[in-house]
Amino acid sequence: MCKSFEVKALNGIDGIDFIGSRLGYIGEKIAYPMLSFADKMKMLPRIIQLMTSRKKTIEAMKNMSMEETIDKYGKGKLKTVLKIFPRLITTVNDLSRISAGETFFAQRELMGGHPVIYPVGGLKSISRAFASYIERNGGKIFLRHEVKNVDIDDGIARGIDGKEYDAVILNMPVQHIFKVVGERHFENEWVRKIKGLEGTGSMVAYHVLNKLSAKLLGKSFVFLEKNDGFVGNELAGMIDFKMASQHGLLSPKKKYIVQSYLICSPEEAKDKRKWYEMAAMIDKNLEKLIPDYKKSLEWSIYNVIWHLDGVAKTVDNEKPSIVTPVKNLYLAGDSVNSKGIGINCAIDSARLIREKLK
Structure with a gap:
């Protein structure tokens, strides 16, 4: 799990703790850490230029591939770094499909002594802490309860399986939402786009x-x-x-x-x-x-x-917004257009939905 602002936010929930580490490299020789102090000093001018780019610059780089970026900037160990970390950040191996802008935004979030962290007690510790937090704050969790249908009336999500709610949030691979929401509620173009999204x-x-x-x-x-x-x-x-x-x-x-x-x-x-x-x-x-x-x-x-991340974050595979064409129906998880990938993306999607529901 990569360290980020979103994962740091989990530390505010009781019961979640992390252990972290620096990264070593397995090549012709074993290097730990991967980059020595001397290596960092050599790369520093270029890294600072890339990592401190204004958000507008990074936004413009979203359509530039890492393959192009490596051809332009990659020399020596910096080339190795630029070949490995974008792949690890996006869980995609094809550098021609990885967005340089998304990569450098994520790299800004990863700055620090322990770029890779793991929850103490495993990922189940996060699920248990979330469950405890929800119940302490008046929420209810229904286990072994299959959702069969999202109730939609006049283009507005009203509830689930006959029970009324103010909003419905689907946290599932976005390609699967039509199992609980009829395709007839969306434009054909949106349905085709969602069904065509590729995972990792x-x-x-x-x-x-x-x-x-x-x-x-x-x-x-x-x-x-x-x-x-x-x-x-x-x-x-x-x-x-x-x-x-x-x-x-x-x-x-x-x-x-x-x-x-x-x-x-x-x-x-x-x-x-x-x-x-x-x-x-x-x-x-x-x-x-x-x-x-x-x-x-x-x-x-x-x-x-074969379905590690709901939607691969690539230049040709645009993730959908948390907001769907159906009013009061939202998408959460690692399939949507929010920061990072995996759990980082999922946590940030929750932040975006919270802002919408305020």
Whole structure:
């Protein structure tokens, strides 16, 4: 999880705490942190120019791809940074589709000592804290309650399944909203646009070890794998040891959970032949960090996800607004046009809806 203003805001809710780390790099050699002080000094003039650009300038860069930006600015280690971080920020490997403006806006949010964080106790700690917050403030949560239909009358959302509400907020992959809202309530063009939106994919792996060097605990490492058989010809990935730390409250005593992921397209995530290639890439980079890790390996599992983020944040895949053509019907989550990706995007969508409902 990338650190951002939105994630920092979660610290205001009781029961949510985070552990963070700097980033290392797995290349021909292992570098931790990825950039030395000398590297940062060499890059500083160019980074300051890009990171402190006025919002108008960044807005204008939204239609410029990272591929173009790298051709213009990428030299030495800065080129490596510009090839890896945009992919990690957007969970898209094709640099020709990644918006330079969106990337640099996100980079401004990521400035700080610990750019990657993870919730203590896992993501369930966020869900539980949210549930507690909602109930303390008079809200109700209905579990195992399927929503069958959003009630719409005269172009206005009135409620759900016969129950009236002031507003209806759908927090689901936006491409799925027509399962609960009839297409007849929208213009055909809007329906086509929503159905055509593309998500992102990933392989997530877990390795459980019974031995791990203390030097790796709590750290995160990124890598880049060249492979012409995948979109973008290179795949960005990360190997994370924060779950292995006892402070993370996830690994059993004397066991160490190592979490890894590799970005791919939704189509690649559905291709069984690609699964084995991606698993081999993850194992190869884990072996660079721990040459004899297989001796202490208890078990491993590889999961492929073809719908990681609801809508990929690319120059040719415009996310929809939180406001729908139906009055009082709003969209929330990582599918909408708000800051960041994943949970950062979802949290900011809640902020935008709150402003609309004031």
